[in-house]
Amino acid sequence: MDYNSGSFDLIAHKVTPLLSSLPLHPRLLQTLDDLGLNEPTPIQQQAIPLALEGQDLIASAETGSGKTFAFMLPTLDRLLNTPAPDSGTRVLILVPTRELAHQILKQGEKLIKGTRLQIGLITGGESFKYQRALFRKNPEIIVATPGRLLEHLEQGTPDFQGLEVLILDEADRMLDMGFSDDVLSITGQCNSERQTLLFSATLSHRGLKGIIDTLLRDPAVITLSTVRDRHGSITQQIIPADDKIHKKNLLAWLLQNETYDKALVFTNTKLQADALGPELRKQGLRVGVLHGDMTQDERNQMMGLLRQGTIKTLVATDVAARGLDIKGVDLVINFDMARSGKDYVHRIGRTGRAGEQGLAISLISHQEWNLMTGIERYLKHEFERRLIKEIAGEYRGPKKLKRSGKAAGGKKKTASTTAEKAKNKKAKQRLRDKKNIGKRRQPKDAETAAPREAGHKPLTRKASKPTASD
Template identity: 60%
Template sequence: MLFSELALHERVQKALTELGFDKATPVQEKTLPLAMAGKDLMVSAETGSGKTAAFLLPMLNHMHSHPAPHSATRALILVPTRELALQVFQMCEKLAQYTYIKAGLIMGGEDFRHQINTLRKNPEILIATPGRLIEHMENNNHDFSDLEYLILDEADRMLDMGFGADVLTITNDCRKERQTLLFSATLTGNQLGKMAEEVLNDPTRITLKTARDKHENIHQQILLADDTAHKEKLLIWLLENETYEKALIFTNTRAQANTFIGKIRVKGLRAGILHGDMDQRERKHVMRLLTDGAINILIATDVAARGLDIKGVQLVINLEMARNGDDYVHRIGRTGRGGEQGLAISLIGPDEWNRMSSIERYLKLRFEKRTIKELIGSYKGPKKLKSSGKAAGKKKSDKKNPAKKGASEKQRHRVKKNVGKRRTSADAPQPSTTTHVTTAAIDSGFEPPKRRK
């Protein structure tokens, strides 16, 4: 579907043309007509599918066609991370560049007083992270009485990060007569279902590719590693020998990211670091360096897995395997965007094999196993445990021994027959005449006493 086929305002259409957007992506094609008709939506689509424009275009079109210059904020977009908030804000400014519509940005790491001034100006569109917005709400710096649109972007991630209660607090303070759009990597899960019941009104579900669908244009490989030192050698080899414009390296902890950034830089590679402990000024600086090409390698924690739209990322390396399948998908989704080819390589240590296998099962695929001949280690994967043949054989032979089976049946019959009968001395068990001698006694030369006649 072409954007020109939609009844978009000419100023919105002009911005699309200037940005080179002429054909809608699948998620935009399915979402835009329903959103423009005022429907509440629950949308599931893969990362990098064009979700941002799918919810921005309908509201920009409506606001420009129906101006309300004296109203309070008309649209609220909630996102889980600062990086995603900044990305949505920038896209909103580009699409609204020929309109009077203004957007405001509320997120952690920025000056609180400056944000108060932003809220007082009543921007038509407000993009916010839940934690910082709650702080402003506690100080009564907001006004959602005129709200027409509520967007929950990456709702599953907000729940994963513990923002569920904050999101419901915010939505309960919003105007009830509004249109709500919820975007998520998946539409399953009890928490998400409960949130949808409270926030949405008779929503239409749209499901395209989900986190479990294959990324056809991303080549996914694993490299087995003995330990951290071996991983370091594999990582440096890949960064020095693979072909890429930009590379992203993911770790599970800030400590690992801080450790490996020095190991990468000492090899003369142009690398930066991004994690949740950095303030917003530092984050912006690193992203600017990567965008401008001053660095071409970024080592990051999962704070960068969602919301970053970096052009030219052709290589993703998981220095540590992601904690779950959804996080893995969002990591590798930084490459192979816009129909381009990408390569994702995971370095798997002995303690990560089970995690890797569970992700394979979740995604219903097999990662390609790769080796680097100069750096082959001793770890080859888990050893297969052999079953105990003795125990199995014994049970098997018992089943196949009819004589033994018959004997046991006769014994049970005899016991049953004699139930209630008085035992005679002949029937009583006789004392054993066998003398039991331990191995230790024999070894020491001990002789058992002779029985008296």
């Protein structure tokens, strides 16, 4: 099976019309009924029965498809049906970001309500002392980010020798963030007889094959969609912008005139996010900022303000592109175009979730045009072009385009121009020769005219070879 190419066989499984039809523990079925959850999503229909059989599983589905319940429900069913009160951690869920970890924690707490199961959170930005105390309580489920969990393992705090289920969520993102070695170090200290479930938005990541081959045993594979699939519920637009100042004017206009409940504005740098927040607030907009340099308490507070509606817009870096499941986000604006197609998909995936409609707008300067067209080719989808007449700038896109959609123009290198550059290039100079530039060379006769000392031959100096500085 070629994991690297992203080519997989779809597991054909009997479609289950209702979650209540699945062979889940009665306590879980009651909880689902209390939550008003009855119809499973496609990923839940296919993944839950396979996971219930105890099989290792690889599952790929787009963001917002219900992957969390797809791995949580069969895992909780296992814990409820086979109690082990004297064991340590029974389930480990590894995720790339704190935001995603908090999201899974909340979903898990909803599902274990009314049971004796406990779930704990281990991420950066929290007290080591508190987390060590949490491990001593032996919660059945641990949700963790790799970096902080590895620090605890190096101190010998947790014990995963009795681990029954290992879940890797957003595995491709963990590899993008450089967690591959950390994940392998952690799993090397886990029970080798465990069940492993790997969920990812894409299965074509170059490093994913090594992880799969190392950690999973004869896994079943489900691919419902890939990151290249068009988000049918999201309208995707681009607006050309002259420069940063014009972008700021466009952004303010959109936030003041578009109809939306909540909006996410993405930048590529923390500095830009910090700059935009106060500028938008000066224009009367309720705006918050979220990026990786903020403490966990600050990040939690900002997310709370957005969920409560105290703020309506969140300016964020890509730290917010994964794991955020906020109801009511129906507008995403890329102030800076995403650096890759995958990052773009995860950004706009914050809207248009669960069948709702969303709008994604990217502000494109002339420097970003070719990046934008590259993302169009990656998605196999052409963005809708848009102009705002009230503040339209001079830039409307390149005057000439290549077949690929990229900007055409610019002088091509020719043999004559290359030869001319080589001719005009100055010859390299030795440091000693550079130091002697401007100094008078001492005549040869003067060197030999110095009086001889007893037993010494007259000093002579060899003439240096001519250089470009002579």
